[in-house]
Amino acid sequence: MNEVATARPHWTRQLADRPLAVLAVVLVLLVVATGVIEPGFFSVRGIRNTLLFAAPVGIIAAAQTILMLTRGIDISVAMVGTLAAYLVASQAANGIGLAVGWALLVGALIGAVNGLVVGVFRVHPLIVTLAMSAILLGLLTQWAPTRFRGATAIPSEIRTIGGGSFAGNLIPWNALVWAAVAVLVILGLRRTGLGRMVYAIGDNPVAARLAGVREWQVLLAVYTISGFLAAVAGLLVAGRVGSVDLRLLEEFLLPSIAAAVIGGTSLFGGVGSYTGTILGALVLGVLNTMLTYLDTGQAVEQVVFGVIVLALAWAYAVVQRRTG
Amino acid sequence: MTTDPSAGAGGGLPESTASGVATQPTAPRRLDPTLQVVRRYAWPIAVWLLLGAMILWYSTLIPQFTDFQVTSIAKNSLPAVYLALAQGVIVIAGGVDLGAGALMVLANAVSANLMEGQPLWMVTLIAIGVVLGAAALNGFVGYVIAVSGIPDIVVTLATLFIFTGIALIVLPTPGGGTNGGLRYVFTGAETGVGTNYWPSIAMIAIPTALLAIWLGRTRSGLAIYALGSDENAAHLSGVNIRRTKITSYAVGGGFAGLAGVALTAIANSGDPRFDNAVNGTLNSVAAVVLGGIILGGGMGSVVGAAGAGIVFFTLSPILTAMGVDPNTGQVVRGVVIVAVMVVAGLLQWWRRRKQ
Numbered sequence: 001m002n003e004v005a006t007a008r009p010h011w012t013r014q015l016a017d018r019p020l021a022v023l024a025v026v027l028v029l030l031v032v033a034t035g036v037i038e039p040g041f042f043s044v045r046g047i048r049n050t051l052l053f054a055a056p057v058g059i060i061a062a063a064q065t066i067l068m069l070t071r072g073i074d075i076s077v078a079m080v081g082t083l084a085a086y087l088v089a090s091q092a093a094n095g096i097g098l099a100v101g102w103a104l105l106v107g108a109l110i111g112a113v114n115g116l117v118v119g120v121f122r123v124h125p126l127i128v129t130l131a132m133s134a135i136l137l138g139l140l141t142q143w144a145p146t147r148f149r150g151a152t153a154i155p156s157e158i159r160t161i162g163g164g165s166f167a168g169n170l171i172p173w174n175a176l177v178w179a180a181v182a183v184l185v186i187l188g189l190r191r192t193g194l195g196r197m198v199y200a201i202g203d204n205p206v207a208a209r210l211a212g213v214r215e216w217q218v219l220l221a222v223y224t225i226s227g228f229l230a231a232v233a234g235l236l237v238a239g240r241v242g243s244v245d246l247r248l249l250e251e252f253l254l255p256s257i258a259a260a261v262i263g264g265t266s267l268f269g270g271v272g273s274y275t276g277t278i279l280g281a282l283v284l285g286v287l288n289t290m291l292t293y294l295d296t297g298q299a300v301e302q303v304v305f306g307v308i309v310l311a312l313a314w315a316y317a318v319v320q321r322r323t324g
Numbered sequence: 325m326t327t328d329p330s331a332g333a334g335g336g337l338p339e340s341t342a343s344g345v346a347t348q349p350t351a352p353r354r355l356d357p358t359l360q361v362v363r364r365y366a367w368p369i370a371v372w373l374l375l376g377a378m379i380l381w382y383s384t385l386i387p388q389f390t391d392f393q394v395t396s397i398a399k400n401s402l403p404a405v406y407l408a409l410a411q412g413v414i415v416i417a418g419g420v421d422l423g424a425g426a427l428m429v430l431a432n433a434v435s436a437n438l439m440e441g442q443p444l445w446m447v448t449l450i451a452i453g454v455v456l457g458a459a460a461l462n463g464f465v466g467y468v469i470a471v472s473g474i475p476d477i478v479v480t481l482a483t484l485f486i487f488t489g490i491a492l493i494v495l496p497t498p499g500g501g502t503n504g505g506l507r508y509v510f511t512g513a514e515t516g517v518g519t520n521y522w523p524s525i526a527m528i529a530i531p532t533a534l535l536a537i538w539l540g541r542t543r544s545g546l547a548i549y550a551l552g553s554d555e556n557a558a559h560l561s562g563v564n565i566r567r568t569k570i571t572s573y574a575v576g577g578g579f580a581g582l583a584g585v586a587l588t589a590i591a592n593s594g595d596p597r598f599d600n601a602v603n604g605t606l607n608s609v610a611a612v613v614l615g616g617i618i619l620g621g622g623m624g625s626v627v628g629a630a631g632a633g634i635v636f637f638t639l640s641p642i643l644t645a646m647g648v649d650p651n652t653g654q655v656v657r658g659v660v661i662v663a664v665m666v667v668a669g670l671l672q673w674w675r676r677r678k679q
Binding site: 073117121122124126127130131132134139141142254258300302303306307309310314 | 420468472473474475478481482483484485486488489490492493496598606609610613620649651652653654655657658659661662665666669
């Protein structure tokens with residue numbers, strides 16, 4: 001493998017050494033291709049629409065990235081975000097601050113429950129979060145026509161943040177929220193003790209434990225963060241859509257995991273960064289816009305999206321193997 | 325893998341194979357052969373006893389418990405059972421298939437679309453074709469996983485979307501149909517409604533038994549356990565890793581296809597909605613976990629998973645009979661899964677401390 005690699009021309013080897021550069025190239029190619037399909041993409045509206053989709057994906061993918069670094073995953077993000085959206089809609093009458101506070105608190109609490117079961121009782125995260133998904137879906141299906149009846153209108157402030165934009169209609173507010181999340185996550189992973197411990201327990205749990213890391217506390221913290229971020233994304237999407245329903249965040253689950261994976265974060269823990277995930281979320285955002293322009297219908301869109309996510313993940317796996 | 329609920333107890337496999345490490349402490353003690361069998365299959369037996377208790381309870385809840393109710397439970401749980409078997413094989417081999425429900429929906433859409441108005445022999449051919457096609461398709465998914473090195477979760481999450489997308493293209497709105505003969509095979513009546521429960525029970529028992537025998541008694545079946553238990557050890561003992569991985573996904577795909585055909589026979593139509601796919605996958609993973617198969621692979625029995633599939637299905641008529649919103653079933657299911665895993669984890673911790 002190594003001999004083949006050194007025999008290659010200079011520039012391909014360089015690319016193989018920098019997987020994020022490869023991803024950036026893919027992003028540029030996709031942007032150009034989308035521009036060729038629909039020149040209007042390079043307009044204010046095109047960029048705005050792409051960011052509107054990419055921002056919630058990026059925010060949920062931040063949660064997935066942190067969890068994957070600890071060998072975890074969170075399937076319940078879509079339902080947690082949907083619950084948060086319902087809560088805001090039903091509490092809106094009591095003041096926007098209180099409503100948002102409640103929604104984010106409940107999101108974080110559900111995340112904490114996930115973290116407790118994963119961290120203390122050592123149950124596989126896939127099972128825990130799948131089960132949490134089922135529980136929340138069951139509750140929401142019952143509550144939507146009863147407890148949350150009439151909770152369909154989203155407060156205008158959230159509509160502005162979720163779907164509005166500034167700077168000449170170019171940059172959506174939700175991209176600003178995403179930027180804030182990105183700064184916090186990148187700094188948090190690089191500069192804080194918790195960030196180091198996240199990498200440590202994902203890389204080698206036994207060594208981390210022997211070094212004095214209390215694994216369950218770290219897991220409790222990261223799943224709580226995941227629930228919180230899912231709630232934030234839920235509010236943003238609800239703000240963009242303008243109403244709440246049970247399938248509000250369904251279309252964001254696969255992209256959130258895919259963004260982290262094609263951004264180079266390993267599901268087996270310890271390897272990856274949020275920078276890659278941001279690129280991944282942008283790639284998926286452009287892809288989504290491109291498919292909207294092609295106007296193929298929901299079904300074909302779903303197939304193409306799945307195939308491209310697979311192809312990108314595959315390409316990444318190949319590149320990674322060549323360098324590693 | 326940190327959880328290990330049925331170490332030494334829930335295996336449906338000979339002790340000399342995959343679960344060697346886990347069963348070693350109990351091996352030197354000689355037990356009564358019957359007791360040994362009970363011990364080895366303790367988890368699946370417990371699941372089936374639970375199912376029996378639930379059905380007994382259900383019969384006291386409703387005014388009349390007749391052959392009709394038995395038939396209804398048996399035939400309507402068929403798709404859940406087949407999906408549990410599909411997920412079971414794949415999880416035992418160390419994978420997980422989030423696209424299993426989507427493959428069922430795709431098979432349902434294709435078969436309902438093709439079978440409408442066809443004679444029985446043609447419908448039979450189509451059914452066989454759909455099952456084999458699903459096996460081939462999922463075998464390809466297994467090939468992609470084995471060759472690319474992308475984690476199972478990512479690949480099958482993608483196929484969840486790809487397969488439901490194709491199903492929507494094949495059958496944009498619910499519709500299609502099938503032949504009375506096929507309906508008889510799965511439901512015991514050409515109209516799909518009746519009191520003859522033997523065909524449905526046979527359609528549960530025969531495939532489950534065949535799969536369990538293949539997994540526990542043949543070379544290729546044991547290779548599945550070996551792969552899930554320890555990939556390196558399996559490779560060193562001469563198991564072809566790639567082929568075994570593909571086999572597990574192909575067999576799982578065949579059962580998911582069978583689930584789709586059963587759905588067509590029961591409903592006499594196809595329904596390509598995304599929710600059906602997601603619920604199918606969720607239920608199959610839940611059944612596998614309650615059935616005592618360990619996520620991560622190498623241990624457990626598909627017989628338990630099949631029983632757990634019926635247990636989860638029976639939950640909704642019981643809740644309805646109790647006057648509870650059937651959506652509570654979803655909540656109960658989630659809580660049961662986590663509770664089972666927590667208790668299993670505690671048991672394992674306690675056992676380790678005792679030694």
